[in-house]
Amino acid sequence: GAGVSQSPSNKVTEKGKDVELRCDPISGHTALYWYRQSLGQGLEFLIYFQGNSAPDKSGLPSDRFSAERTGGSVxxxxxxxxxxxxxxxxxxxxxxxxxxxxxxxxxxxTRLSIL
Amino acid sequence: GQQVMQIPQYQHVQEGEDFTTYCNSSTTLSNIQWYKQRPGGHPVFLIQLVKSGEVKKQKRLTFQFGEAKKNSSLHITATQTTDVGTYFCAGNQGGSEKLVFGKGTKLTVNP
Known part of the structure; x- marks a missing residue:
């Protein structure tokens, strides 16, 4: 596709469940960022991948959060x-x-709602 | 830690008034980028400034990069209701590859 694709667009789940969010970047883009944005707030940096370098995980709020980037793409x-x-x-x-x-x-x- | 400060957090104007948001960094920025996020949308890249003292214009929007490359501003002349949204600045500090965002200025325009 022409743009960055994220799925699902919406996710509603119960407290205590695990969730997995997907990002498909623009083809050929080597840098990938994840941010979190609460309602009406700014962008909270979570994690940054650049090529084959070790990711910058300094923004992950707790050890419940993790991210990976396989093959330098998704x-x-x-x-x-x-x-x-x-x-x-x-x-x-x-x-x-x-x-x-x-x-x-x-x-x-992805709009995530935890019930 | 790495921080890019942005003020004001909120700005309410009457249609036709001017608007300015300011971005400041404690360390030199290699570049400054500006993004606009419409309500319910995602941030969209507007422009990038790289040179010390650089000024760029996009119609009613004027972007400036300070001489010391530590601050920047976005000025909108004669605001319109279509200017509503949150404006973010972002920059690379100290040659870092990671782009650091300000917290944004939310602009509302009363018709």
Whole structure:
């Protein structure tokens, strides 16, 4: 596709369940970011992948959050034992080549609701 | 930690008034990018500034990058209801590859 694709677009689950969110970046983009955005708030950085380098996980809020990027393309963000405060929109963005000086292209996000 | 400060957090204007949002970093930025997020949408890239003192214009929008490359501003002249949304600045600090976002300025325009 032409843009960053995220799935599912919406996810409603019960507290305590695990969820997996998927991001398919623009083809050829080596940098991939995950952000979390609560209602009316700014972008909270979660994790950053750049090529084959070790990911920057400094934004992950707890050890219940993990992410991987297989083959340098598709990425999955996993939240284990979900809690109500995990409810938010999870945005993925990718950029071309190096992260420096390259604009980020965002997906439409996954709206996660924890009951 | 790495931070890019953005003010104000909220701005309410009457249609036709001007609007400015400011972005500040404690360290030198290699570049500054600006994004707009419409209500219910995702951030969309507007522009990038790289050079010290650079000024760029897009119709009613004027973007500036400070001489020291530590601050930037976005100015909208004669706001319209279509300008509603949250404006984010983002920059690479100290040559880092990671783009750091400000918390955004939410603009509402009363018709």
């Amino acid at each position: 990425s999955t963000l996993t939240i284990q034992r979900t809690q109500q405060e995990d409810s938010a929109v999870y945005l993925c963005a990718s950029s071309q080549h190096r992260g420096d000086n390259q604009p980020q292209h965002f997906g439409d996000g």
